[in-house]
Structures are given as structure tokens and as C-alpha cells.
Amino acid sequence: MPAYFERIDASSFRPTSAVEGAWSTEEQHIAPSLGLIAHAVEKEHAERRGGDLQLGRISYDILGTIPIERVDLDIRILRPGRTIELVEAVLSQAGRAAVIARAWFMQTADTRALAGSALPAMPGRDELDPWAMGDHWPGGAVRSVDFHRGQRQPGHAWGWLRPRVPLLEGERIGPIARLLGMVDFANGLTLRLAPTEVAFPNVDLTCHLFAVPAGEWIGFDTTVSIGPTGLGLTDTVLHDERGPVGTVQQILTVRPLHP
Structure with a gap:
């Protein structure tokens, strides 16, 4: 299976069949795109100021579905x-914004004496x-990842994930961008x-x-909650083999297909 994306130029990328979505195989699974954005943001930061700050939070607003066609990225400092x-x-994509991401970079400090969770x-x-x-799901994206999973009950599972293909052909991907390409x-x-x-x-x-995060595998301790009026929440504690490293939250629009 190919990488999820191939670079066209400094700010444009071509998706491959590996990004096929789970809701529709005619659309991109959003997971690789989120990793691509993180990689581009980290790369711009490293080139502009040497990577002296660290990425602590990134939020993505997903504005719609994305066909499996060329995407472009624009980055600015707010x-x-x-x-x-x-x-x-x-x-x-074709002049239409599909994902807007905002990333906070923060200074580093030696807090090893305080570390713990x-x-x-x-x-x-x-x-x-x-x-x-x-x-359980169609598309090339879900078939590009190795999973180990244990479900405690419907709506709560543990999983260890590892992508089998690179995020971007021919480029080194850092551990944070690699993780962010899996979290969705x-x-x-x-x-x-x-x-x-x-x-x-x-x-x-x-x-x-x-x-x-360190290592090839990322651990997911994931719960899904659904409310009474069509909203849901997927909440995940992320782990590497040393222990927790962060959290992910996703707000859901819940739509019964057979009322």
C-alpha cells in the first residue's frame, strides 16, 4: 500500500488510495489529513525558528467531506x-476550506522532577x-493500520494502533504528526x-x-457517549508504552439511518 500522500510542491499534496474513507470510499478518511496538517505546521515552525517551541495542543474544525483529490495547505501565525x-x-481543495487547525506551541522546560499523571x-x-x-468499516484507511483491541463494554474499548504506511512519501515524519495521523x-x-x-x-x-509519544504503537483508552438530542462525544486518553501522553476529544453529530 502506498503512503497516504505524495508531495506536489511546497504546499500541495496528492492523496493516494490509502486515504479511502470509512463512511464513503469516494471520500478521504480525515485521519491522514490531520497528520499531514500537523506535519506541515511542525515543518514550518522548524524552518522558521528552529523548532525551539513544542506543540502542546492542536484543534481541528472539519468543515465537510473531502474527495480523494489534491489538497493545499496555507499556514499563518496568529x-x-x-x-x-x-x-x-x-x-x-479547489479553493474551498475543508479543515481549519489551530496549534499552540509553548516553551520547553526541565520538569522531570515534577513529571507524572x-x-x-x-x-x-x-x-x-x-x-x-x-x-466493521470499509475503505483503505482502516486497512492501513494494525490494531490490537479489547472492548470492556459497548462504548468503552482499549486499543493499540500502528500505521503500516508512511504519512508522506519520502519525508521523515515526527512522532507527534505520526500520532495525529492516527487519532481520528x-x-x-x-x-x-x-x-x-x-x-x-x-x-x-x-x-x-x-x-x-515514543515507539511505534499508540494506545487508545476510548469511551463514546451519546446524548438524547443527536449529539455524542468520543473521549480518548492516549498512551505510549511508558504510560499516558495526552487526550483527544471529538464531538459527534449522531444520525439514525433507519428512524
Whole structure:
């Protein structure tokens, strides 16, 4: 399977069949695009100021579906600063904005003496069974990732994920962009209802990180909640093999397919 994207020029990219979506194989799965945006934002930051700040939060607003065609990225600095900086990136297609992302970069400091988290640990990968997400969802994107999964109950599951293909052909991808290219898979990791019975796409995704992830596998401790008026929330604690590294939240529009 090819990389998710090929670079056309400094700000344009061509998606491959590996991005085929789970709701429709004629559209892109949003997960690789979120990783591509993070990679572009980190690359611009490193080239402009040497990468002296660290990415602590990135939020994405997803404005609509994205066909499997060329995408363009525009990056601007909303709040420059010596120790804190806010960057905006817009992913567009044929002049139409499809995703707007805002990333906070913050200064680094030696806080090893203070490091720790009360977030609960999750089972290791060897304690969970391999899982074929492609048995439940269509598209090339879900088949491009290795999964180990254990479902505690409908709406709560643990999973370890590892992409089998690179995010961008021929380029080194940092650990944060690599993680952010996987986080949207959380919304299909534990189902309260089958996707043939109800649609529940997310219109946003916000990731907070308090540590840089290490290793190939990323752990997901994911819960899905659905309210009584058509809204839902997917909430995930992210782990590497050392422990928790951050969180992800996704707001869902919940739409029964067979009223």
C-alpha cells in the first residue's frame, strides 16, 4: 500500500488510495489529513525558528467531506511570541476550506522532577487481541493500520494502533504528526451501535499532549457517549508504552439511518 500522500510542491499534496474513507470510499478518511496538517505546521515552525517551541495542543474544525483529490495547505501565525505561539493552518481543495487547525506551541522546560499523571494505565498490547477494523468499516484507511483491541463494554474499548504506511512519501515524519495521523480512528474503535444503523461523524478533533509519544504503537483508552438530542462525544486518553501522553476529544453529530 502506498503512503497516504505524495508531495506536489511546497504546499500541495496528492492523496493516494490509502486515504479511502470509512463512511464513503469516494471520500478521504480525515485521519491522514490531520497528520499531514500537523506535519506541515511542525515543518514550518522548524524552518522558521528552529523548532525551539513544542506543540502542546492542536484543534481541528472539519468543515465537510473531502474527495480523494489534491489538497493545499496555507499556514499563518496568529499570535507570535518568544515563549508561546499560535499557528493556524487551513487545508483546502479547489479553493474551498475543508479543515481549519489551530496549534499552540509553548516553551520547553526541565520538569522531570515534577513529571507524572493520575490518568489510569491501560492494558499492554500483548494483553489485547489483534482486531480487523476493516471487518466493521470499509475503505483503505482502516486497512492501513494494525490494531490490537479489547472492548470492556459497548462504548468503552482499549486499543493499540500502528500505521503500516508512511504519512508522506519520502519525508521523515515526527512522532507527534505520526500520532495525529492516527487519532481520528478513535471514533470507530468502540461502537454503541453498528455504522449500518447510525451515522456518527465527528465535526472536530482536539488533542492535548503533555509528553512526546515514543515507539511505534499508540494506545487508545476510548469511551463514546451519546446524548438524547443527536449529539455524542468520543473521549480518548492516549498512551505510549511508558504510560499516558495526552487526550483527544471529538464531538459527534449522531444520525439514525433507519428512524
